Amino acid sequence: MERRDTEVHRQELSAGDELVTSVEIRGPHASFEVRTTNALYQERLVHIGYHRQNDTQFTRTLSNTGDVLRIHRRLALHLEEILRQSARMTPVRWEQALTEFLNRVDGAGLDWFLYGSGALAVRGINVDPGDLDLYVSDAYLVGDLFDDLLVEPVTEMKGWIADRGGRAFLGCLFEWMAGVHPDVDDPAPHEQGPVAASRLETVLWHGREVPVAPLDLQLAVAQRRGLHDRVAKIRAATAT
Numbered sequence: 001m002e003r004r005d006t007e008v009h010r011q012e013l014s015a016g017d018e019l020v021t022s023v024e025i026r027g028p029h030a031s032f033e034v035r036t037t038n039a040l041y042q043e044r045l046v047h048i049g050y051h052r053q054n055d056t057q058f059t060r061t062l063s064n065t066g067d068v069l070r071i072h073r074r075l076a077l078h079l080e081e082i083l084r085q086s087a088r089m090t091p092v093r094w095e096q097a098l099t100e101f102l103n104r105v106d107g108a109g110l111d112w113f114l115y116g117s118g119a120l121a122v123r124g125i126n127v128d129p130g131d132l133d134l135y136v137s138d139a140y141l142v143g144d145l146f147d148d149l150l151v152e153p154v155t156e157m158k159g160w161i162a163d164r165g166g167r168a169f170l171g172c173l174f175e176w177m178a179g180v181h182p183d184v185d186d187p188a189p190h191e192q193g194p195v196a197a198s199r200l201e202t203v204l205w206h207g208r209e210v211p212v213a214p215l216d217l218q219l220a221v222a223q224r225r226g227l228h229d230r231v232a233k234i235r236a237a238t239a240t
Contacts, residue, residue, distance in 0.1 A: 011069050016080035023072040030068045030153060032060045034079065044086040048173075063155040066143060075151040078169045082151070085172060086130060093171030094118060094129045095206075100170050101132070102208050104145045111137035112176070113200050115191045115213035120230070122205040122212060125237045127230065132174035135192055135213075139164035139178035161192075188224070191217045 012022035050058035084090040116133035143154035149168040163179030189195035191213040
């Protein structure tokens with residue numbers, strides 16, 4: 001799916017008063033760059049997977065798949081909101097994103113499930129998702145279904161827990177991964193791993209069926225991460 005041509009393309013765009021983003025496309029790779037002097041934005045960029053290059057420059061290396069220049073223009077349009085949502089300065093409209101996801105994947109033949117805070121929220125547990133995390137069987141199919149909403153091209157990952165991933169934005173950032181490695185469940189099963197995928201639960205949310213990670217695995221992950229408030233909320237939900 002990656003392109004192998006040697007021609008170099010570059011695009012630079014303003015993404016806000018304190019944000020400039022550029023992309024350089026070279027062969028199979030698309031290097032996304034963000035420059036900012038805003039300390040909060042810098043922290044949030046690292047949080048969402050960008051690597052600090054110097055005091056103001058942050059980069060993320062992705063695959064040259066799809067219309068990268070158009071995807072980058074959409075990133076520039078929404079980057080400030082993405083960072084502000086990550087910092088909980090702006091409401092995260094996760095319900096809007098999940099509703100659109102359900103509408104578009106209906107009948108597409110995609111196997112998927114929701115994990116993370118979104119999977120707790122659809123159960124009615126009192127958490128506020130900052131984004132939506134999805135395990136999918138085909139990352140490129142999801143990229144096609146959400147082509148107009150992509151803020152990152154579907155990317156072949158190296159040295160990560162999964163083989164492929166992608167990101168889109170509609171009201172909130174939602175990201176998916178496919179080809180999750182079995183060792184993510186070693187030494188204990190993870191809510192995003194193959195063990196979770198083998199024993200999914202289904203939640204009825206706004207009249208729609210949503211496959212979600214098993215609650216006991218989500219509890220165990222929250223305990224390992226030291227998320228004491230989340231652990232308490234999951235236990236309370238289990239008790240009732």
